[in-house]
Amino acid sequence: MTSPEQSQLGKPARYADRYDATLLFPIARATKREEIGIAGAPPFFGADLWTAFELSWLNARGKPQVAIAHFTVPCETPNIVESKSLKLYLGSYNATVFGSADEVRERLRADLSEAVWRGAPSQSSVGVKLLLPDQFDQEPVQELDGLSLDRLDIDCTQYTPAPELLKAAVGETPVEEVLVSNLLKSNCLVTGQPDWGSVQIRYTGPPIEQGGLLRYLVSFRNHNEFHEQCVERIFMDIWRQCRPSRLAVYARYTRRGGLDINPLRTSHPMQLPPNIRTARQ
Numbered sequence: 001m002t003s004p005e006q007s008q009l010g011k012p013a014r015y016a017d018r019y020d021a022t023l024l025f026p027i028a029r030a031t032k033r034e035e036i037g038i039a040g041a042p043p044f045f046g047a048d049l050w051t052a053f054e055l056s057w058l059n060a061r062g063k064p065q066v067a068i069a070h071f072t073v074p075c076e077t078p079n080i081v082e083s084k085s086l087k088l089y090l091g092s093y094n095a096t097v098f099g100s101a102d103e104v105r106e107r108l109r110a111d112l113s114e115a116v117w118r119g120a121p122s123q124s125s126v127g128v129k130l131l132l133p134d135q136f137d138q139e140p141v142q143e144l145d146g147l148s149l150d151r152l153d154i155d156c157t158q159y160t161p162a163p164e165l166l167k168a169a170v171g172e173t174p175v176e177e178v179l180v181s182n183l184l185k186s187n188c189l190v191t192g193q194p195d196w197g198s199v200q201i202r203y204t205g206p207p208i209e210q211g212g213l214l215r216y217l218v219s220f221r222n223h224n225e226f227h228e229q230c231v232e233r234i235f236m237d238i239w240r241q242c243r244p245s246r247l248a249v250y251a252r253y254t255r256r257g258g259l260d261i262n263p264l265r266t267s268h269p270m271q272l273p274p275n276i277r278t279a280r281q
Contacts, residue, residue: 015088015091016088016091016092017091017092017094017095017096018092018095018096019092019093019096019107020089020092021089021111021114023085023088023089023092024081024085024086024089024111024112024115025081025082025084025085025115026079026080026081026082026115026116026118027079027080027081027082027226028078028079028119029075029077029078029079029080029228030078032225032226032229032232033232036232036233036236036237037236038232038236042075042076042232043236043239043267044075044232044235044265044266044267045075045265045266045267045268045269045270046074046075046263046264046265046266047072047073047074047075047263047264047272048071048072048073048075048080048227048228048261048262048263048264049070049071049072049073049261049262049263049264049272049273049275050069050070050071050072050073050086050259050260050261050262051068051069051070051071051255051259051260051262051275051277051281052068052069052070052071052086052090052258052259053068053255053258053259054087054090054091054257054258054259055067055068055069055090055093055104055130056093056094057093057094057096057097057098057104058094058095058096058097058098059097059098059099060097060099062097064094065098065101066133067101067104067130067131067132067133068130068131068136068139069090069108069128069129069130069131070127070128070129070130070131070275071108071112071126071127071128072126072127072128072272072275073112073116073126073127074124074126075228075263075265076124077116077117077120078116078117078118078119078120079115079116079117079118079119080116080226080228081112081115081116083256083257083259083261084257086259087257087258087259089111090258101130101132104130105128105129105130108128109125109126109127109128112126112128113125113126139276139277140276141276141277141278141279141281142276142277142278143180143198143278143279144180144198144199144200144250144252144278145178145180145200146177146178146179146180146200146201146202147177147178147179147180148179148180148181148182149179149180149181149183149210149213149214149217150181150182150183150214152210152211152214154211154214154215156215156218156219158215158218158219159218159219159220159221159222159223160219160220160222160223161216161219161220161223161233161237162215162216162219163216163237163240163241164241165212165213165215165216165219166208166209166212166213166216166237166238166241166242167208167209167212167241167242168205168206168207168208168209168241168242168243168244169206169207169209170206170243171206172206172207174204174205174206174245175204175205175206175207176203176204177201177202177203177207177208178200178201178202179200179201179202179208179210179213180198180199180200180201181198181199181214181217182198182280183214183217183218184196184197184198184199184217184220184230184251185197185220185221186220186221186223186224186225186227186230187222187223187224187225188224188226189224189225189226189229192224193256195227195230195253195254195256196253196254196280197227197251197252197253197254198251198252198278198280199217199231199234199249199250199251199252200248200249200250200251201213201234201238201247201248201249202246202247202248202249202250203238203242203244203246203247203248204244204245204246204247205242205243205244205245205246205247206242206243206244208238208242208244213238216237217234220234227251227253227261227262227263228261228263230251231249231250231251231263231264231265232263232265234249234251235247235249235265239267244267246267246268247266247267248264248265248266248267248268248270249264249265249266250262250263250264250265250273251263252277252278252281253281254280254281255281260277260281262275
């Protein structure tokens, strides 16, 4: 089994410019899920929405081509792909000739699908969408919908995850709310580098005390964990502490190395949100 410490994170790396699928480094989801009490099938649905802004290859005449890539990785996959390894893998396309954008898309789909499903008895496909330059101006910038928790004037004193801050008025009439914050910050599990994000919490159930929820989100500020793992921790803490009947947690993290990662976890099947970046992304 691979571990984050075995990856290229925080280490000098050779930037290959010829196609090399072996650069992809899968990391099992199960280990971190066990830490938050998930054994076996997780109690949520969802996906990780990636955007790659630094994708280029050569056409048959040696002329560079560029695109933005959207990847959709189901949360049911046994693995994530470590982000630096994905950056190195995408960089390996830079001096490689492909006959068409379609060929690039199918190669990306095959390699990423193999990596995230590696070790599973059955496999499915990662979603891959390429946006070519004539489509770039169709890419909107949009903030997450919802009532801003950041409007609250509160004291914050805890900077490691504190689920005990989460409170809900169990017994009161259930509400349906969408709450957002731009104050999510965590750190890379291996390097400790800061990861900045915005988070949207959509729930139905007993009213959640908003000041406690904001303090809880701020409590991730010194926490070391990958994006996907932070969102799953947030989902499980709210699910257990506040007992909503329906819950969806969606985070959009700012890009690093030309990549952003945007996990969604939901208690019920729902349509994935459009992969529309926020102003900070």
